[in-house]
Amino acid sequence: xxxxxxxxxxxxxxxxxxxxxxxxxxxxxxxxxxxxxxxxxxxxxxxxxxxxxxxxxxxxxxxxxxxxxxxxxxxxxxxxxxxxxxxxxxxxxxxxxxxxxxxxxxxxxxxxxxxxxxxxxxxxxxxxxxxxxxxxxxxxxxxxxxx
Amino acid sequence: xxxxxxxxxxxxxxxxxxxxxxxxxxxxxxxxxxxxxxxxxxxxxxxxxxxxxxxxxxxxxxxxxxxxxxxxxxxxxxxxxxxxxxxxxxxxxxxxxxxxxxxxxxxxxxxxxxxxxxxxxxxx
Numbered sequence: 001x002x003x004x005x006x007x008x009x010x011x012x013x014x015x016x017x018x019x020x021x022x023x024x025x026x027x028x029x030x031x032x033x034x035x036x037x038x039x040x041x042x043x044x045x046x047x048x049x050x051x052x053x054x055x056x057x058x059x060x061x062x063x064x065x066x067x068x069x070x071x072x073x074x075x076x077x078x079x080x081x082x083x084x085x086x087x088x089x090x091x092x093x094x095x096x097x098x099x100x101x102x103x104x105x106x107x108x109x110x111x112x113x114x115x116x117x118x119x120x121x122x123x124x125x126x127x128x129x130x131x132x133x134x135x136x137x138x139x140x141x142x143x144x145x146x147x
Numbered sequence: 148x149x150x151x152x153x154x155x156x157x158x159x160x161x162x163x164x165x166x167x168x169x170x171x172x173x174x175x176x177x178x179x180x181x182x183x184x185x186x187x188x189x190x191x192x193x194x195x196x197x198x199x200x201x202x203x204x205x206x207x208x209x210x211x212x213x214x215x216x217x218x219x220x221x222x223x224x225x226x227x228x229x230x231x232x233x234x235x236x237x238x239x240x241x242x243x244x245x246x247x248x249x250x251x252x253x254x255x256x257x258x259x260x261x262x263x264x265x266x267x268x269x270x271x
Contacts, residue, residue: 026230104182140189
């Protein structure tokens with residue numbers, strides 16, 4: 001079973017939109033891992049180990065939005081609440097949600113298109129998906145920066 | 148672009164791809180679960196009010212958390228495997244082993260999480 005696997009260089013394969021999205025899905029996944037890691041380390045630096053319960057730490061790790069810890073925490077003795085709602089975490093949350101929504105809705109389109117043959121429907125759904133991506137990112141960023 | 152897909156959904160479900168196919172299907176189901184969860188959650192916190200708290204109460208239910216944690220954790224770990232194999236194509240030779248490692252990482256973490264969720268649901 002010594003099969004030889006051939007890989008084409010990027011120049012031979014060509015770099016079109018499909019390849020770009022293929023790469024984007026992989027790289028945005030890595031970016032979300034990085035965001036989650038920064039969120040986890042940041043929360044621990046803000047004192048999560050003694051001030052926040054495990055469920056809220058996980059919530060914060062997946063999305064560093066101040067509501068995730070300030071509203072829900074059962075220990076509820078966070079000394080410095082401003083630090084959890086700072087500009088840095090708003091930017092981190094917005095970055096995370098932008099990657100997550102574009103990664104997620106692209107994936108949703110990939111799954112749906114696997115079971116669709118009609119070209120027109122596919123094209124319409126792509127436009128709807130693109131609009132939905134921008135709308136969801138805008139809504140999420142609005143939620144972050146206003147409450 | 149002549150896209151021809153003559154495989155129906157029914158045929159696809161009957162396809163017996165064993166381990167790799169299972170991760171593929173679970174990755175899709177998990178991804179769809181996360182899209183639904185995150186989308187509804189963002190909308191709920193945007194709209195607020197009765198609808199918002201209704202949706203958020205569903206999220207905090209232990210049964211829902213067991214399902215969504217499966218989706219998120221499996222999608223994350225399987226996604227990492229795909230990223231590693233895709234960005235370092237030579238590793239594709241070890242793809243079977245990669246799936247075993249993936250389950251070895253996933254099952255303990257998920258098992259512990261389910262234990263914590265159920266214990267909390269039963270009253271700590």
